[in-house]
Amino acid sequence: MATRRTAVSKSAKPDPSPLSRPVESGDIVEVVDTRFLQSLLGYNARRAALAVIEVFLQRMAPYGLRPVEFSVLSVILHNPGVTSRQLCTALNLLPPNLVGLIQDLQARGLISKHPHPHDGRAFGLHPTAQGKALMVQAEATAQTLEAEQLERLTPAQRKTLLQLLQKIYL
Amino acid sequence: MATRRTAVSKSAKPDPSPLSRPVESGDIVEVVDTRFLQSLLGYNARRAALAVIEVFLQRMAPYGLRPVEFSVLSVILHNPGVTSRQLCTALNLLPPNLVGLIQDLQARGLISKHPHPHDGRAFGLHPTAQGKALMVQAEATAQTLEAEQLERLTPAQRKTLLQLLQKIYL
DNA sequence: TATTGTTATACTCTATAACTATA
DNA sequence: TATAGTTATAGAGTATAACAATA
Numbered sequence: 395m396a397t398r399r400t401a402v403s404k405s406a407k408p409d410p411s412p413l414s415r416p417v418e419s420g421d422i423v424e425v426v427d428t429r430f431l432q433s434l435l436g437y438n439a440r441r442a443a444l445a446v447i448e449v450f451l452q453r454m455a456p457y458g459l460r461p462v463e464f465s466v467l468s469v470i471l472h473n474p475g476v477t478s479r480q481l482c483t484a485l486n487l488l489p490p491n492l493v494g495l496i497q498d499l500q501a502r503g504l505i506s507k508h509p510h511p512h513d514g515r516a517f518g519l520h521p522t523a524q525g526k527a528l529m530v531q532a533e534a535t536a537q538t539l540e541a542e543q544l545e546r547l548t549p550a551q552r553k554t555l556l557q558l559l560q561k562i563y564l
Numbered sequence: 565m566a567t568r569r570t571a572v573s574k575s576a577k578p579d580p581s582p583l584s585r586p587v588e589s590g591d592i593v594e595v596v597d598t599r600f601l602q603s604l605l606g607y608n609a610r611r612a613a614l615a616v617i618e619v620f621l622q623r624m625a626p627y628g629l630r631p632v633e634f635s636v637l638s639v640i641l642h643n644p645g646v647t648s649r650q651l652c653t654a655l656n657l658l659p660p661n662l663v664g665l666i667q668d669l670q671a672r673g674l675i676s677k678h679p680h681p682h683d684g685r686a687f688g689l690h691p692t693a694q695g696k697a698l699m700v701q702a703e704a705t706a707q708t709l710e711a712e713q714l715e716r717l718t719p720a721q722r723k724t725l726l727q728l729l730q731k732i733y734l
Numbered sequence: 735t736a737t738t739g740t741t742a743t744a745c746t747c748t749a750t751a752a753c754t755a756t757a
Numbered sequence: 758t759a760t761a762g763t764t765a766t767a768g769a770g771t772a773t774a775a776c777a778a779t780a
Contacts, residue, residue, distance in 0.1 A: 421645040421681050421688050426654040430638055434706060435713055435722075436620050437635065438729040439613035441656070445733035446606035462747090465607065468600055476593045479761055484596040486611065491748065493763060511591050515756045515761040518591055536604060543605055546731050552605075555728040559608040561716050563615035632770090649738060661771065663740060685738040685779045 435562070446543055453539050457532045458502075462487070464532060466495060467521070470505055471529045475518040477510065504528060605732070616713055623709050627702045628672075632657070634702060636665060637691070640675055641699045645688035647680065674698060 431437045447461055454464060465485050470476055478496060482489050496519065499505045504525035510516040521529065544552045601607045617631055624634060635655050640646055648666060652659050666689070669675045674695035680686040691699065714722045 421678070423643045423646045423650060423688075426639060426646060426650050427642050428639060428654050430642055430703065431635055432730065433726070434710055435726065436613060436616035436631070438726050438733075439609050439616060440631075442729040442732040443606060443609035443613045444656070446609060450606050460746095461606070461610075465601055469596060469598060472597050472600055473593045475591045476596060477761075480593060480596050484598050486614070488749065489762065490750085490764075490766095508591075510761095513757075513761080515754095517762080518593075533600065540604055543732065547728065551728055554724060556603070556605065556608050558717060558721055558725040558728075559612040560602065562612040562713065563608075630769090647738080658772070659739065660741080660743095660773085680738095683738080683780075687739080 439559070439562070449539060449543065450536070453535050454532065457528055457535075459528075459532055463495060463499065464536070466492070467499065467504060467525060467529050468533065470519045471521045471526060471533075474520045475508075477513075477516045477518060479516065481519070499525070609729070609732070619709060619713065620706070623705050624702065627698060627705075629698075629702055633665060633669065634706070636662070637669065637674060637695060637699050638703065640689045641691045641696060641703075644690045645678075647683075647686045647688060649686065651689070669695070 450461060450464075454460070459467070462485075466481060469481055469484055473480075476484075478489065478492055481487065482492055496505070496507075500507060503522055506520050506522055507517040508520060510518050544555075547555065620631060620634075624630070627634075629637065632655075636651060639651055639654055643650075648659065648662055651657065652662055666675070666677075670677060673692055676690050676692055677687040678690060680688050714725075717725065
């Protein structure tokens with residue numbers, strides 16, 4: 395296993411700056427080749443999502459909103475009267491994980507629960523004035539962030555990217 | 565049953581102004597409008613990633629590989645001698661979270677640790693014959709899954725999607 | 735002094751079973 | 758019998774601080 399194969403680094407570009415270290419031993423990896431993973435949709439989608447969400451977390455911290463809370467509030471804002479069950483279906487959440495979230499948003503005065511007109515088991519969720527005001531700002535911040543994240547893409551590419559992603563999960 | 569249905573719902577197409585929509589009573593939501601979230605990259609990337617990974621989990625269960633284990637093994641397979649630190653950098657993992665993973669893969673006889681040729685602190689990670697055999701199958705399964713997931717996309721669209729995603733996180 | 739690998743640990747996220755009250 | 762909301766809890770995933778050995 396000593397000096398058999400040269401390094402695996404035959405990545406897209408040839409090594410631009412050979413360091414002062416000899417490159418003959420096959421046991422040393424200089425440039426990690428991740429091309430196989432980069433050919434997989436799941437890997438790329440996950441890496442991209444995490445990169446976006448990392449910045450999202452920072453920008454939404456002033457509003458005290460994590461991604462899930464932002465999503466829930468946004469759906470309630472645009473669908474006043476929506477039920478918990480509908481939220482779970484729309485956002486792919488599990489009911490038990492939504493309970494604490496709803497209670498927290500209610501305790502913060504951002505949403506309110508009203509009896510459902512036709513179903514005694516359910517509640518309609520509505521944004522409060524405070525919740526509306528917060529989300530107007532939060533959604534504007536999200537759109538600003540969006541523009542930054544997609545800076546390197548043309549408008550056509552941005553539209554294409556979103557459409558193709560939706561073809562995967564919708 | 566139908567007392568009054570001032571629903572907020574329409575098909576997701578005709579209304580060109582998603583924001584600033586005059587909602588009157590809106591106590592009953594028939595179709596949940598998620599168009600705002602669907603305009604955000606992070607939301608779409610995350611939903612797509614979760615959809616892909618859900619099937620990935622099922623297909624990789626026979627190999628006993630979760631996504632992270634698959635990624636780690638794949639990088640080791642294509643970069644024999646890679647160190648833990650390099651794995652962390654390449655896959656955006658934190659060192660403490662990799663320790664147990666490496667130990668587990670080693671205990672399963674899929675990888676082996678060898679002293680690093682030039683750095684006494686580090687170990688070079690190598691796939692065993694068993695690990696290679698497993699990953700040849702696992703990567704083939706991943707590629708089959710990939711073809712299924714991207715079924716609705718043309719070859720050009722597939723290439724475009726991966727390239728655009730990499731523009732986000734690379 | 736900085737870095738690699740490691741331990742311990744805490745916090746978040748996600749998943750499952752089971753209960754209640756209504757339909 | 759089925760569904761909406763809830764409770765409790767377990768498991769996976771992710772995070773930080775701190776330490777020993779080596780550079």
